[in-house]
Amino acid sequence: MDLTTHYMRLQLKNPLVASASPLSADLGNIRHLEDSGAAAIVLPSIFEEQIEADMLHETLTAVGLENSAEANQREPQQYLDLIRRAVKAVDIPIIGSLNGTTEEGWISYAKMIEEAGATGLELNVYFIPTDISLTGRDVEQRYVEILRAVRKAVDIPIAIKLGPHFSSMGQVAMEFANAGADALVLFNRFYQPDIDLTKLRLLNDLQLSKAIEIGVPLMWIAVLSGRIDASLAASTGVENSEQVLKYLLAGADVVMTTSALLRNGPRYVKELLAGTRGLLSQRNFRNPDSFGRANYMKILQGYEYTGSRTGN
Numbered sequence: 001m002d003l004t005t006h007y008m009r010l011q012l013k014n015p016l017v018a019s020a021s022p023l024s025a026d027l028g029n030i031r032h033l034e035d036s037g038a039a040a041i042v043l044p045s046i047f048e049e050q051i052e053a054d055m056l057h058e059t060l061t062a063v064g065l066e067n068s069a070e071a072n073q074r075e076p077q078q079y080l081d082l083i084r085r086a087v088k089a090v091d092i093p094i095i096g097s098l099n100g101t102t103e104e105g106w107i108s109y110a111k112m113i114e115e116a117g118a119t120g121l122e123l124n125v126y127f128i129p130t131d132i133s134l135t136g137r138d139v140e141q142r143y144v145e146i147l148r149a150v151r152k153a154v155d156i157p158i159a160i161k162l163g164p165h166f167s168s169m170g171q172v173a174m175e176f177a178n179a180g181a182d183a184l185v186l187f188n189r190f191y192q193p194d195i196d197l198t199k200l201r202l203l204n205d206l207q208l209s210k211a212i213e214i215g216v217p218l219m220w221i222a223v224l225s226g227r228i229d230a231s232l233a234a235s236t237g238v239e240n241s242e243q244v245l246k247y248l249l250a251g252a253d254v255v256m257t258t259s260a261l262l263r264n265g266p267r268y269v270k271e272l273l274a275g276t277r278g279l280l281s282q283r284n285f286r287n288p289d290s291f292g293r294a295n296y297m298k299i300l301q302g303y304e305y306t307g308s309r310t311g312n
């Protein structure tokens with residue numbers, strides 16, 4: 001069966017993509033993902049804020065004001081090396097991921113990621129407007145400005161990873177496509193703190209997703225499919241091949257997965273793909289006889305003696 005798909009101007013051998021997570025920071029995992037059938041891999045995001053903090057730390061260390069073996073740990077150079085090594089190690093597209101804070105940061109790191117050889121770039125905007133004076137328009141404008149600036153700076157395909165909290169998702173999706181996004185990733189999964197009632201403090205454990213969470217992205221993929229000039233990646237809630245299939249049926253060009261791979265390991269890609277391909281095959285039917293029978297009786301049960309259809 002031909003499972004090829006087009007995503008952010010790339011031709012992929014199938015629609016299963018490993019989304020950004022620490023799993024893809026490791027070359028061994030990257031190879032396992034490819035061997036198991038992943039069609040593309042998104043690397044974990046590089047965070048401008050983190051780089052700037054590390055650089056400040058490094059400067060302070062250099063002048064003797066701070067002392068830590070960890071200084072300089074996450075310099076951009078390490079990330080760019082990861083891109084170079086990943087691109088060399090596998091044949092599938094490697095997509096870099098960036099979370100900037102300043103316009104200059106978005107532009108300069110995007111250029112570095114392109115120069116290091118990434119096949120595409122995902123913009124992980126991850127912006128939660130905790131400044132309550134910001135309007136919805138301000139927030140949308142921020143996304144558009146980032147997109148326009150990065151679009152001007154690089155030639156590689158760009159995807160933008162969104163949260164689900166826009167008041168008019170369809171209109172902003174169209175605006176982002178017009179501002180240069182080759183793909184929209186629907187959706188990022190924002191941190192939602194809980195409270196520890198015994199210790200009276202915030203709990204910030206990251207929970208892996210569950211299949212029940214596909215509802216919102218599934219709805220927006222279905223609404224936007226075929227209506228905007230950008231491809232669509234479904235992200236959130238893939239636990240098994242059923243969710244992959246549902247997203248594809250709704251119109252996703254690719255389906256991304258992180259939690260399932262963190263739970264089951266990179267080789268789980270194989271299972272996700274195998275289940276998708278054979279879900280309606282005879283061996284997976286509860287009643288395999290369905291394929292061998294003429295099924296006339298079932299059809300006839302839907303008719304009254306007059307011969308008119310009564311519905312189901």
Ligand SMILES: Cc1cc2nc3c(=O)[nH]c(=O)nc-3n(C[C@H](O)[C@H](O)[C@H](O)COP(=O)(O)O)c2cc1C
Pocket residue numbers: 019020021022043044045046097124161187188189206207208209210235236237238256257258259260262
């Ligand atoms: C441990 C962990 C680390 C993640 N790191 C990133 C990241 O660096 N950049 C990013 O855009 N998304 C990151 N994500 C979000 C995932 O890429 C994905 O969008 C989200 O987990 C929803 O997909 P899932 O339901 O398949 O897990 C991370 C998720 C997890 C669980």
